Amino acid sequence: MSALEEEYRLDYFEEEGFERKECPSCGAHFWTRDHDRETCGEPPCAEYEFVGDPGFDEPHSLEEMREAYLSFFEDHGHERIDPYPVAAERWREDMMLTIASIADFQPLVTSGETPPPANPLTISQPCIRMQDIDNVGKTGRHTMAFEMMAHHAFNAREDVEGEYAYEGEVYWKDRTVELCDELLESMGADITEVTYIEDPWVGGGNAGPAIEVIYKGLELATLVFMCMERDPEGEYELKDGNRYSFMDTYVVDTGYGLERWTWMSQGTPTVYEAVYPEMIAFLRENAGIDHTEEEVDLVNRAARLSGNLDIDDVDDVEAARGEIAAELGIDVAELRELVEPLEAIYAIADHCRTLAYMFGDGIVPSNVETGYLARMVLRRTKRLCDTVGVDAPLDELVDMQAERLGYENRDTIRDVVRSEVEKYRETLERGGRRVEAIAEEYAERGEPIPTEELLELYDSHGIQPDMVAEIAGEVGAEVDRPDDFYSLVAARHDTPEEAEAVEGSGDDRFDDLPETETLYYDDQQRTQFEAVVLDVFEREEGYDVVLDQTMFYPEGGGQPADHGTLSTDDATVEVRDVQREDGVVLHRTDGDLGKGEFVKGQIDVTRRRRLMRHHTATHIVIHAAREVLGEHIRQAGAQKGIDSSRIDVRHYDRISRAEVKEIEGVANEIVMDNTSVSQEWPHRNEAEAEHGFDLYQGGIPPGTNIRLIHVAEDVQACGGTHVARTGDVGAIKIRSTERVQDGVERLTFAAGDAAISATQEVEDALYEAAEILDVSPQEVPETADRFFEEWKARGKEIDDLREQLAAARAGGGGGGEEVAVGEATAVIQRIDADMDELQATANAVAEDGTIAVIGSARDGAQFVVAAPEGTGVDAGEVVSELAARVGGGGGGPPDFAQGGGPDGEALEEALADAPDVLRRVLNA
RNA sequence: GGGCCCAUAGCUCAGUGGUAGAGUGCCUCCUUUGCAAGGAGGAUGCCCUGGGUUCGAAUCCCAGUGGGUCCA
Numbered sequence: 001m002s003a004l005e006e007e008y009r010l011d012y013f014e015e016e017g018f019e020r021k022e023c024p025s026c027g028a029h030f031w032t033r034d035h036d037r038e039t040c041g042e043p044p045c046a047e048y049e050f051v052g053d054p055g056f057d058e059p060h061s062l063e064e065m066r067e068a069y070l071s072f073f074e075d076h077g078h079e080r081i082d083p084y085p086v087a088a089e090r091w092r093e094d095m096m097l098t099i100a101s102i103a104d105f106q107p108l109v110t111s112g113e114t115p116p117p118a119n120p121l122t123i124s125q126p127c128i129r130m131q132d133i134d135n136v137g138k139t140g141r142h143t144m145a146f147e148m149m150a151h152h153a154f155n156a157r158e159d160v161e162g163e164y165a166y167e168g169e170v171y172w173k174d175r176t177v178e179l180c181d182e183l184l185e186s187m188g189a190d191i192t193e194v195t196y197i198e199d200p201w202v203g204g205g206n207a208g209p210a211i212e213v214i215y216k217g218l219e220l221a222t223l224v225f226m227c228m229e230r231d232p233e234g235e236y237e238l239k240d241g242n243r244y245s246f247m248d249t250y251v252v253d254t255g256y257g258l259e260r261w262t263w264m265s266q267g268t269p270t271v272y273e274a275v276y277p278e279m280i281a282f283l284r285e286n287a288g289i290d291h292t293e294e295e296v297d298l299v300n301r302a303a304r305l306s307g308n309l310d311i312d313d314v315d316d317v318e319a320a321r322g323e324i325a326a327e328l329g330i331d332v333a334e335l336r337e338l339v340e341p342l343e344a345i346y347a348i349a350d351h352c353r354t355l356a357y358m359f360g361d362g363i364v365p366s367n368v369e370t371g372y373l374a375r376m377v378l379r380r381t382k383r384l385c386d387t388v389g390v391d392a393p394l395d396e397l398v399d400m401q402a403e404r405l406g407y408e409n410r411d412t413i414r415d416v417v418r419s420e421v422e423k424y425r426e427t428l429e430r431g432g433r434r435v436e437a438i439a440e441e442y443a444e445r446g447e448p449i450p451t452e453e454l455l456e457l458y459d460s461h462g463i464q465p466d467m468v469a470e471i472a473g474e475v476g477a478e479v480d481r482p483d484d485f486y487s488l489v490a491a492r493h494d495t496p497e498e499a500e501a502v503e504g505s506g507d508d509r510f511d512d513l514p515e516t517e518t519l520y521y522d523d524q525q526r527t528q529f530e531a532v533v534l535d536v537f538e539r540e541e542g543y544d545v546v547l548d549q550t551m552f553y554p555e556g557g558g559q560p561a562d563h564g565t566l567s568t569d570d571a572t573v574e575v576r577d578v579q580r581e582d583g584v585v586l587h588r589t590d591g592d593l594g595k596g597e598f599v600k601g602q603i604d605v606t607r608r609r610r611l612m613r614h615h616t617a618t619h620i621v622i623h624a625a626r627e628v629l630g631e632h633i634r635q636a637g638a639q640k641g642i643d644s645s646r647i648d649v650r651h652y653d654r655i656s657r658a659e660v661k662e663i664e665g666v667a668n669e670i671v672m673d674n675t676s677v678s679q680e681w682p683h684r685n686e687a688e689a690e691h692g693f694d695l696y697q698g699g700i701p702p703g704t705n706i707r708l709i710h711v712a713e714d715v716q717a718c719g720g721t722h723v724a725r726t727g728d729v730g731a732i733k734i735r736s737t738e739r740v741q742d743g744v745e746r747l748t749f750a751a752g753d754a755a756i757s758a759t760q761e762v763e764d765a766l767y768e769a770a771e772i773l774d775v776s777p778q779e780v781p782e783t784a785d786r787f788f789e790e791w792k793a794r795g796k797e798i799d800d801l802r803e804q805l806a807a808a809r810a811g812g813g814g815g816g817e818e819v820a821v822g823e824a825t826a827v828i829q830r831i832d833a834d835m836d837e838l839q840a841t842a843n844a845v846a847e848d849g850t851i852a853v854i855g856s857a858r859d860g861a862q863f864v865v866a867a868p869e870g871t872g873v874d875a876g877e878v879v880s881e882l883a884a885r886v887g888g889g890g891g892g893p894p895d896f897a898q899g900g901g902p903d904g905e906a907l908e909e910a911l912a913d914a915p916d917v918l919r920r921v922l923n924a
Numbered sequence: 925g926g927g928c929c930c931a932u933a934g935c936u937c938a939g940u941g942g943u944a945g946a947g948u949g950c951c952u953c954c955u956u957u958g959c960a961a962g963g964a965g966g967a968u969g970c971c972c973u974g975g976g977u978u979c980g981a982a983u984c985c986c987a988g989u990g991g992g993u994c995c996a
Contacts, residue, residue: 367993368925427992433936460929462993493927493995739990741925792970835980839943860979864943876942879979888979892942899942900979 004236005029007209007225008198012174016181018196030197030214041195041214049216051304054267057188062147062275065262066124069149072183078151079118083125085361086145087370090634090693091700096370101125101150102226102253110206110226112156112164112249114704117685120153120170124258126357126405130373133380137347140270140306141218144377145354147258151179155250164249165704173209176223176252180213187265189215202240205230208250220260224253269303272346276353279400283345287389295338301328302339344388351381352394353401355417360407362632364650365420366743371650378417379424394421412630416652431463432471439472448478451488458485459492510546515583517549521679521707524612524721526551527564527603536592542576545587551601552587553608554580557698558638559615559720564603568593575601607642608721610754613729614645615720616677616711617667617751621732622697623714624666625649625747628659635697636744640720644758646748648740655737655745663747667732670712674727678710691715731755802840810844810852819915822922824871826851828914830907832858835898842866842896853878853914861886861907862900869895872922881917885910 008020008031018031023040030040039045049055060068070080084104088095095103101123108114124147135142153170161167177196185191194215199222201210207228213221227250228236234245263274273280284290291299305324325332358374365375382394390397395417402410435457442449449472457463469479482488519529531547545566552575555561561578566589573591580586593599618638626633629651636648655663684706687695695708695717709718711726723729730752738746750758763777770777773784809816809831816829827845831837831854838854845852846866851873856862863882867875875897876890883890883899886906890899 367995369996372995423992430992437937456929459927459994460992489994742992788970795970836943843943862979866943879942883979886979890942890979892980896943898980902979 004200004209004238005198007173008211010174010177012177013196028197028199030195032195033192037195040197041193041217042197042212042219043217046214046217048218048304048306050218050264050267051269052267052300054265055189055216055218056261056265058265059267060262060265062258062262065265066147066149066258068187069183069256069258069261070122070124072186073122073151073179076179076182078120078122081117081121081123083123083147085693086126086128086357087361087363089370090696093700096373097128097130098125099127099129100253100255101127101148102152102224102251102255103127105152105154105251106204108702109154109165110249110251112154112166113702114684115165116152116154117689119166120151120252122149122151124149128354128357130377133377136350137272137343137345140272140303141260141263143259143271143275143350143353145350145357149256149258149261150254151176151252152254153252155252157248157250160248166249170252172250172252173223173225176225176254177211180221180223180254184213184215184220187261200238201226202238202242202244206247207238207240207244215264218260218264219257220264221254221256224255226251226253269300270346272349276349276401276404279349279352279397279404280345282392282400283348283390283397284342286392287341287345289341289345291338298328298330298335299339299342302335341388344384345390348381348384348388348390348397349401351377351384352397353405355381355398356401356405356407356413359398359413359416359632360402360405360409362634362650364632364652364743365416365423366650366741368741368743371743375420378420382421382424393418409631412632415630416632419652427462428467431457431461431467434461435463435468435471436475439468439475439477443472443475443477448480451480451482451485454479454481454485455488455492459489510581510584510586513546513584514548516547516580516585518585519549519551520553520721525724527605527608529601531599531601533593533595533597533599535595537586538592539588543573543589543592545573545575545589545593546584547587547599547601550578550585550587551603552578552585553611553721554578554585556580557719558618559611559640560642562603562611563607564601566593566599566601568597568599609723610642610752611640612721612723613752614640614642614750614754615718616722616726617729617732617749618645618647619709619711619714619716619718619722620667620670620726620729621663621734621747621749622647622649623712624663624670627666628662629655634694638698643754644735644748644750646746648744648746650743651745652743654739655747660734660737660747664732664734667734671726671729671732673712674725675712676725677722679722680708680710681705682708687717733758799836802837803844806837806840806844807847809841810847810850816845819918821851821915821918822872824849824851824868824873826853826873826915826918828853828855828911830855830857830911832856834858835862835864838862838864839896839898846896851918853882853911853918855882855907855911857904857907859904860888860900860902861904861910862898863890863910864896864898866896867894873918874921877921878914878917881921882910882914885913 013031016033018033019035020029020031022029023045025039025045028040074080084098086098088098088103092106104125105116109116127148128145130144132142133144136144154166155169155172156164156167158168181191184194194213197212197214199210199212201208201224206226208225210222210224212219213223227246228244229247230242231245232243234243236244238244259271259275263271266274268274302324305327321335322332325335354377363370363374365371365378385394395414398417399410399414402413407413438449438453449468454465454468457468458465465481465485472479513534529551531549533545534548535546537544552562552564553559555578564575565572566575566587571591571593573589573593575587575589577588578585618640622635634650636650638647639645682705684704687706687708695715697716698718701717701719706717707719709716709722732749732751733755734747734749735758736748740746766777766780770780773780775783816827819826819828827850831841833856838856842852842854842864843866846868849868851871852866854864863879865875865878867873874894876892876894879890879892879897879899883901886901887903888899888901890897892898
């Protein structure tokens with residue numbers, strides 16, 4: 001059947017007397033030493049045989065098993081490699097979290113562009129997979145965080161030499177299976193019980209044969225032989241429907257689940273008890289879960305049964321629970337009551353480990369990317385704790401795992417957790433109030449809370465429908481929750497498909513040109529050079545000049561391009577922009593110097609110096625920020641400039657004014673220390689081994705060798721130009737901080753003369769303010785405060801006086817014309833005052849049942865009409881008639897209306913007509 | 925990176941273009957008293973900032989700032 005069937009006919013299987021069989025139950029092909037065996041041995045074709053009956057000689061703890069594995073492979077010629085961070089986004093852009101050990105070596109090593117850190121190598125790589133999050137705790141075997149133990153060998157075909165970063169074959173399929181057998185045997189496994197199931201692997205554009213290793217019902221390892229790549233012309237069509245062909249490189253990619261091996265060695269009911277027994281014990285005690293012997297027995301039997309059920313999503317779990325309950329002869333509800341608290345506790349332990357990995361590796365909770373995943377996991381964990389009654393603070397629980405995992409930044413981890421839990425608490429509180437108000441409203445009307453409202457609550461306020469239902473229940477409101485709730489949420493986010501921005505590269509004009517030799521790293525202080533014009537291309541505006549070598553820095557790494565001039569003996573052209581395409585540097589000029597000309601290049605020194613100061617300052621500021629705010633500080637983006645630069649850093653809180661000052665202090669100390677700024681070009685593996693992934697603050701550069709910039713103790717991979725000594729930066733001034741998104745703070749700063757200008761700007765503003773207030777700058781805050789207070793007090797006083805004035809006017813008949821309108825009296829009066837005063841006067845007049853028509857010629861013409869109840873006059877209508885006469889409009893409630901228009905001259909006439917208008921309105 | 929929501933009294937929030945509100949807290953007085961409480965009166969506001977539309981904007985539009993939230 002399998003297109004790769006031939007690939008599994010290993011000499012090793014032959015020599016060891018394996019037989020290839022087809023599982024009668026699931027149809028899978030597998031290899032076994034046991035000629036009597038029938039099924040493949042993997043659930044659902046088998047059950048967990050090791051629960052209560054460990055499959056290895058000795059019980060191992062997680063740490064012991066990891067060490068046993070790594071040293072086994074060390075003894076068999078592999079070099080042990082330190083694990084990579086779980087935040088895969090730090091060295092690759094196509095993946096947020098590390099989901100497998102091979103992720104560490106993609107894409108550069110697997111493609112053969114970069115040599116592996118060792119070959120062959122062995123590693124135990126912490127991984128996080130969010131896909132199974134709902135199953136964690138329930139199935140007994142799913143975990144979100146796990147360590148994938150692995151050995152990898154990177155091979156290249158013998159017939160291709162020099163093209164790839166590694167050569168020849170280390171070992172391939174036979175040896176890989178043999179090593180697996182030997183490892184199992186060394187653990188005391190009965191290898192006649194092991195089955196090797198054929199299961200071709202496809203993923204991420206690569207593919208190859210793969211083997212699942214099953215022992216006593218548990219999949220212990222997957223051996224992947226990555227050797228094909230997607231190729232429309234390829235001769236093999238694999239299970240994803242695409243065609244593949246063989247590559248020149250072929251990679252042994254194994255994955256041994258540390259947790260499962262540990263579990264196998266202990267035979268506990270679930271993997272969780274084997275992996276973090278102390279934490280499970282702590283949580284059980286904390287939640288007050290105490291089972292009788294009989295109950296313990298039931299739980300264990302249920303656990304064992306869960307093995308032979310194919311559980312892939314939550315619906316299945318619920319169905320499976322029914323089957324298990326039937327098998328055990330108890331009620332489903334009873335079973336659920338028994339195991340659900342345990343499931344919650346297992347999940348809490350696992351989630352806390354996930355959080356410890358995430359925060360330990362510097363992920364900061366946020367509304368974007370990995371930060372968002374971390375936030376979701378944390379909130380979920382907090383909910384689980386609340387449901388099951390675990391009252392230990394979450395930061396303590398995460399810390400238990402962080403300690404076990406050996407993280408050194410545990411204080412920061414706890415800070416992050418505490419701050420995030422607090423944010424969640426606030427969200428819940430806000431949400432709770434909101435839901436209560438809405439629920440009461442609908443309860444009163446006797447309607448269910450509509451789906452639209454639920455969507456809004458979830459999408460904009462983060463309130464789960466469950467929570468709405470719960471609160472609504474308390475006030476007696478129903479909730480209209482459709483089954484496809486989450487797809488409705490998704491529909492809300494559907495935006496019209498954006499036209500794919502086609503990268504209009506397709507520019508092959510430069511294909512024949514050699515890569516431009518770049519001089520700007522050789523001596524970063526030089527600003528003049530000589531070169532030959534290789535070619536000139538006309539552009540819409542100006543020209544692209546290509547030279548054989550250049551000192552002009554092309555835009556890149558957040559550093560803008562150099563400006564300057566190119567000149568021959570007779571002509572000079574301005575360079576206004578410099579770009580780089582496929583290694584060819586294009587100088588955008590305003591003139592054509594002619595192909596083959598010999599030119600002198602001169603860089604705009606002032607501009608370049610400023611850029612260099614800002615670039616070095618960027619390194620200094622991020623280093624200082626890390627010192628002040630914590631080890632988790634990482635660059636999330638940067639842009640250098642002439643007058644100021646900015647860096648975005650990941651941080652879980654706003655940066656306070658005090659912290660800004662401290663960062664500024666540390667940064668300027670580094671400047672004053674005047675240490676040298678140096679560059680080097682080490683092999684990337686050496687650089688990574690020595691400095692870790694913190695090197696890549698500004699992105700991951702390609703190539704085998706990378707350029708490192710040392711500024712004081714700070715080391716970063718960087719392609720920019722830098723000053724020679726930190727003192728050359730002059731001074732660093734942080735101008736502002738800004739929260740660019742949740743978990744990302746932007747620091748804007750200026751260096752050198754720009755720092756001085758920035759300071760002067762702020763000073764100018766302060767001095768100007770001081771001058772206006774006629775006080776010294778130091779007294780500005782106090783004076784401003786006093787003025788503001790006085791200003792407010794005067795506003796109140798004016799209001800008071802206005803009312804008094806209005807009362808006096810109304811009482812004293814102050815010049816208003818009195819007319820009779822039906823039963824009532826109306827006062828028509830002109831006072832050229834502002835709206836507030838007109839209103840106050842009208843109010844005062846209306847106080848004793850008199851109709852008031854007040855007009856003003858300030859700002860055109862304005863009217864206020866008050867018509868107390870019982871006068872039979874609609875103030876709104878009166879105003880709109882009057883306002884029409886001054887070219888405007890107006891309106892308001894029947895007892896009090898305002899209006900006006902631009903024609904102030906017509907005011908008198910309008911007021912003169914007012915009695916008529918009043919009477920007409922009365923009669924209407 | 926994208927979407928959505930929010931910003932009004934110390935706090936929590938109403939307020940659909942026409943005189944800025946409620947609850948709570950605060951102050952004063954009264955009643956009662958072991959505490960809690962009850963009654964009456966009072967003070968609170970650049971309605972986030974800046975533009976625009978309008979006779980008129982807390983309200984509508986645009987931009988900014990600050991916060992929240994969902995998704996990849």
